[in-house]
Amino acid sequence: DSGVTQTPKHLITATGQRVTLRCSPRSGDLSVYWYQQSLDQGLQFLIQYYNGEERAKGNILERFSAQQFPDLHSELNLSSLELGDSALYFCASSRDGTGELFFGEGSRLTVL
């Protein structure tokens, strides 16, 4: 158990819909990262937050948005969903001093 909690674990929805993925980082970790992994692909970096502020942005679509709340949990919002958005979405957290990145179990999104 990495200590990073993601909900929901599985989500099935239709094209055009909107979903929210939630992440609770490990206790004490200020940084939260979101990654997208399509089937048999590598990890695509979406966005990073540090203590509530956006710190780095990757290949995140305009239809996607994220935020980190004062209690440090984070949400990734995906809207106007397309078939190609079907993927495993990982949240990860880190404590900057150690460098190690801890991953949640992922939220598997299926868009039909």
Place this chain on the structure above:
Amino acid sequence: AQTVTQSQPEMSVQEAETVTLSCTYDTSESDYYLFWYKQPPSRQMILVIRQEAYKQQNATENRFSVNFQKAAKSFSLKISDSQLGDAAMYFCAYRPVRGTYKYIFGTGTRLKVLA
């Protein structure tokens, strides 16, 4: 730009044998971390081993060890006495010590372990 390259999409190893997975990276930073993550069929991302660039000694974790060549920007993973449970995707990753703390991942190497 910082990049991580894993040139072996797939590798196979016989059970109990040794295998080495390759990783090269490009950076102008002098201080950084390097990692190997394992992703088994469950798709959970598991940290295998971590190396700090300022340390000359290669990291070791039980059957897993790295060959870190800073000048060559190479960071290979050696798995000794391979077990069936080692079958997974292995990702090499890089993160600078300072800056945005953005992690860069390679495209992965799928390791098959043959009984």
